[in-house]
Amino acid sequence: MNDVLRAELDRIRDKGLYRTLRTVSSSQGREIVVDGKRVLNFCSNDYLGLASDQRLIEAAERAMGSFGFGAGASRLVCGNQAEHEFLEQELSVFKKTESALLFSSGYMANVGIISALCGREDVVFSDKLNHASITDGIVLSRAEHVRYPHHDIVFLEEALKKATGFRRRVIVTDTIFSMDGDRALLREIAALAEQYDAWLMVDEAHAFGVLGPSGAGLVEELGLGDKVHVQMGTLSKAAGSFGAYVAGSTELIEYLKNSARSFMFTTAMPAAVAAASREAIRIIHSEPERRARVLHYASLLREQLKALGFETLHSSTPIIPVMVGDSDKAVKFSRLLFDEGIFISAIRPPAVPDGKSRLRITVSAAHTGDDLVCCIAALKRVRDQVGV
Ligand SMILES: Cc1ncc(COP(=O)(O)O)c(C=O)c1O
Incomplete structure (x- = not known):
């Protein structure tokens, strides 16, 4: 075998x-220690700088005082603790839906939700740049899988028109695409879902906490709450x-409790x-100022990067x-930046299509204006050595 x-x-x-x-020997933040070296961190999804916030740590400590650490079993056996239910209630209020359900990770949520809602008799339409966990959920469901080119609404409409004879038609999209940082054309997609009587599921992993008047995501920003049937998002990023969670109707949540295997059997x-x-x-x-700050920093950095070509x-987005x-x-670009004290990871296939490797910069509300200046200066210094 070896x-x-x-x-x-x-x-x-x-x-x-x-x-x-790589080994990180510090807590998360604008600066972290990676392989023994202190670097400015531009590759975390901790968009609001909350991962090391003392208030989160104290909330966890208080809960450990009451509930201990391990949950002991699945929610459906004896692991359903009051904290889980409080969080679900608060999520459903925050997302303005009837109900919500927790999953242990975003990956497990997508795999569990899609394979519970779809089967061999169904067809799922999925943007080609959707997260791998969405793709894996569709594969596991055994539904017909139509991958439409990124943002190609015309293609999606043609595919919906042609897809007759299926039990269910389901459209799934990230709301912020995790490697490109652009937003889904959600108004157009929701209109197609309505016109062609398809169910619409969104993954708000990168939009939760960042977009929308109260930070609930792109669905909130665009006022599409009544058009999206399944709102999934993660608690691991902003x-x-x-x-992770899924928010939606009472029927959706009750159905998933009874059929999403990554909820039931973990x-x-x-x-x-x-x-x-x-x-x-x-x-x-x-603290809405956190999302205002991260979006402001992101647009500053983007403008400077564009100006540099x-x-x-x-x-x-961030x-x-x-x-x-x-x-x-x-x-090589990433390694040379690291030597300069800037941590930005290189993203390669299969996370992105062949020939589209990149640096993925992420900005956080925890950064300072000086951090952005350092980041840009290092990118400028290093680009010539790499030939980008
Ligand atoms: C769009 C998207 N969905 C789902 C996930 C998976 O979430 P988690 O890291 O909580 O498993 C990620 C990130 O990892 C993601 O970027």
């Missing part, structure tokens, strides 16, 4: 796609915590994690891609 796996690893290495883990998340998420929602609600695609193309070059 010989076979060594050969596979060599093939991955030859393509410039070999991955290794909320600085861990886990241990409940620790109550301390749920308590930290509740505190994060309170902060998202009461970097290709940043259609980013309009995720800003800097296109490189070649995987080895992207890795």
